[in-house]
Amino acid sequence: MKPPKSTRRRGFVLTPVGLKRLQAAILAMEIAENNGEHFTLEQLGDRMNVSTKTLSRLWSLNRSVDQKTLRLCYETFNLELRREDYAIMNESNKTEISKDFSPSIDTRDSDPVQYLPVKSFINEHHDQHEHLWSYPDGPVSLDSPFYVERPAIEELVYREVIQPGCVIRIRAPRGMGKSSLVLRLLAFAETQGYRTVNLNCSQIDANCLTDLNRLLRCLCWRIAMELGIDPNLNDRWDEEIGCKLSCSLYFQSYLLKQSQSPVVLVLNEVDRFFEHPHIAHEFFALLRSWYEEARHNSNWQKLRLVVVYSTEVYVSLDINRSPFNVGLPIRLPELTQQQVEDLASRHGLDWTSGSEATQLMSLVGGHPALIQIALYHLCCQGMTLEHLINEAIANGGIFRYHLWRHWVLLQTKPNLAKIYAGLVEARQSIYLDPIDAYKLDGIGLISFEGDRIKPRCELYRAYFEKQLSTVFNDRDCQAV
Structure with missing residues (x-):
């Protein structure tokens, strides 16, 4: 009697987090090896040594593959399979935790990563994802299905952040998605092995905004702590040569010198400096000097600077000393009707006719935050679109x-x-x-x-x- 053919156990499906991690690694390889051009499904299959049919199963998020295939796909792109990357399905197609799953899988808590187009899975698994229906305020988390992808923008910033000594300028009013994009940019940078620091300038004490020396020492201390480096400011700071030069030497010869990998520094809400013209002139001239130093200094090339702000610069800055006319400018547009309809679908709403999206957008345009608030109330609070529009400007309305x-x-x-x-x-x-x-x-x-x-x-x-x-x-x- 012939021995039975060995069969590979199926039952492992990617989670949205796992799909994002895998496709982020694919995007990084496309940038590094394919001039940023997307690999075809056939090319990906050849690299992973799996069929295009298997890849289609992976991307679906609801059709399973076996453990060996899943690990193989990750290892192709130098990823370690983590517990949040997969779910295991039993015979009834319900996810469960497998007791005999290989103990070599890393079960440590870890942060999920950035943007990728993940199609709506909310409709089919509404009960499993009730925890996602929180009030939409602040950045969209990395594992949320409600992040609206802007592939042209995400890919632009991903390409730019791997350039030595780059500057990326992200400008948009509040609620347009700046912080959500920054989260994905930082997560992408971490997949490249970069160190990251995300500073919100609104947290800086008011007395630091009237004293440049105090401001720069404050920033250097915070950045050192975020990088896990002893600030050692008193020994490294020489006020005899001036605070700007002290700050630059501290960055170049102390912080960056100790880092073997690039450092992505995000400065959020730099608009706050505009209210203090003297500080703004000096501080932004300093940032511009770092950008210029990176053209010939290998330590400064490790620094990747991301400046995030809401308004144009309305203080008078010398064009040759401003960081706002160098680097990659990013402007976040409003959502299109197609994007609104897709987001409504992720919330479980059928807006394929287009009339509902048109009505909502006639009130709030394509403003991402207002669209998210409206969809939350329509989906979770049982509100009708007609009632929402009629009560929109009331002091007790949903946009209050x-x-x-x-x-x-x-x-x-x-x-x-x-x-x-x-x-x-x-x-x-x-x-x-x-x-x-x-x-x-x-x-x-x-x-x-x-x-x-x-x-x-x-x-x-x-x-x-x-x-x-x-x-x-x-x-x-x-x-x-």
């Missing part, structure tokens, strides 16, 4: 926290509020002073039509027309 944030900010800037009041009452695009336009654009309240300005969306126009007209009418009455 978003609108209040802008309203509070405008109240601290009376001159800007008065200018915006005139804009929302105009009912057409108008000309504004460039500095006023930059400030309103940084807040995210306007859009441009050539040289002319208009409110960002109908929601803003209607809400602020009501709020601002009440304020200025009351002031006029008091003046009389």
Whole structure:
């Protein structure tokens, strides 16, 4: 009797996190070995020594393969299979933890990584993913199915961050996805073996923004700590030569020299420096000097600088000393109708007719944060689209926290509020002073039509027309 043929056990499926890790490694190899061009399915199959049919099973997230194949695919791209990368299916196609799964699999907690196009799996597994239905506020987590991919932008920043001494400038108002993109950029950098530091400038004490020496020491201390290096500032800082030169030498001869791999430094919310022109001039000139040093200094080439901000620079900077006219500029656009429909599908909504997306976008445009808030309430709170639109500008409406944030900010800037009041009452695009336009654009309240300005969306126009007209009418009455 012939022995039975050996069979490979099937039952392992990729999770969204696992798919993102694998395809991120593929993207890195495409950049390094294929001039950034995507591998075909056949080319990937040849590299992994698996069939294109097997790859299709992997990408589906709901069709299983065997353990050996899964590990082989990861090892091809120098990845170690982790516990969060896979799920195991029993005979009823329900995921379970396998007791006899190879103990060589790494079960340590680890961070998932960046962007990849993961098709909607929410509809089929709604009950399994109820924990994902949290209120959408802040960056979209790396393993969330609700991140809207912008492949052209993600690939641009991934390509750029591997360039020695690069500068990447990401500009967009709040709620447009800057932080979500940065999370994916940092995760991609970590897959390359880079060190990463993500600093939010809004955390800097106010007294540091009036003293350049204190500011630079604060930043150097924080960066050293993030890199796991003893700051040792007192021994490494010589105020006799000036704080900018001390800072540069500290970076070059101490921090970067100790790192064998590139360091990605993200500076978030650098707009805060614009309110302190003297500090802004000196600090941004320093960043520009690091970029120029990297052209001929191997230590400085390790530094990959990412500057994140909301508004254009409205302080006067010397064009030859500014970091805002070098490097790769990234502008985050609004979502398209196709992207909104796809995101609605991920939330379990059938908007294939396009009419629902059109109605929502006529109110909020393609603003990512507002779209996410709307879909959350439509999907999780049982709200109808008609009710959502009718109650949109009410002080108790679903957008109230978003609108209040802008309203509070405008109240601290009376001159800007008065200018915006005139804009929302105009009912057409108008000309504004460039500095006023930059400030309103940084807040995210306007859009441009050539040289002319208009409110960002109908929601803003209607809400602020009501709020601002009440304020200025009351002031006029008091003046009389």
